Amino acid sequence: MRFRYAMVCSSNQKRSMEAHVLLNRQGLDVASYGTGSHVKLPGPSAREPNVYGFGTPYKHMFDELRRKDPELLVES
Template identity: 85%
Template structure:
């Protein structure tokens, strides 16, 4: 398998759907990819909006899966949470929080899937000491938080990553890549450059 040039991070808020779907697809395609949440906890839908299932970052996906199977297997199968957690178990051990785990400056491109997370990632990067002076590209691809849209968003993220990989230096071509992507897919992207 061809060695990828760049390292990617997929970041969403706290429920582990959009970032993990993208992580799963990119990992299967041989990309060097990680995924993160930005919330204070991992929140998964519960029996009602006021009763989410809340877990600490670092809680193994297997534990969440077993916990929800014990609580109400039919509900969590029907709403897609059990299949999502099964997928997540095949990707990595447990969810990680961006603010605690992504400080090493090793990513070239960071994808977010909602504007507030895009803003949080940029703010987090801007508040760090820029010791490496290494550029990092942050792209927001707005994706609704449901299983169908997460699958579509992951394929779009893969397309973008493939375009970025096809260049020697994304810094020189990102404007053209974004313009072509927006025209082809009729989706607006936000993007910014920060530093490690």
């Protein structure tokens, strides 16, 4: 029997996604889930996060964040 692993986090980002990548590279069956209502990424301040709906493609988020503020994208 092969085990399956679930990475769960409020916004399905950062540490849970890093864990997903590391486990996946080891050949494990991994899925990621968020428990919040949206994905929140760092913004110019703690009160101004970048917010995306679940299901938004990572490429769309990355391209938009790079367009808005390339330095912030690299720093966070």
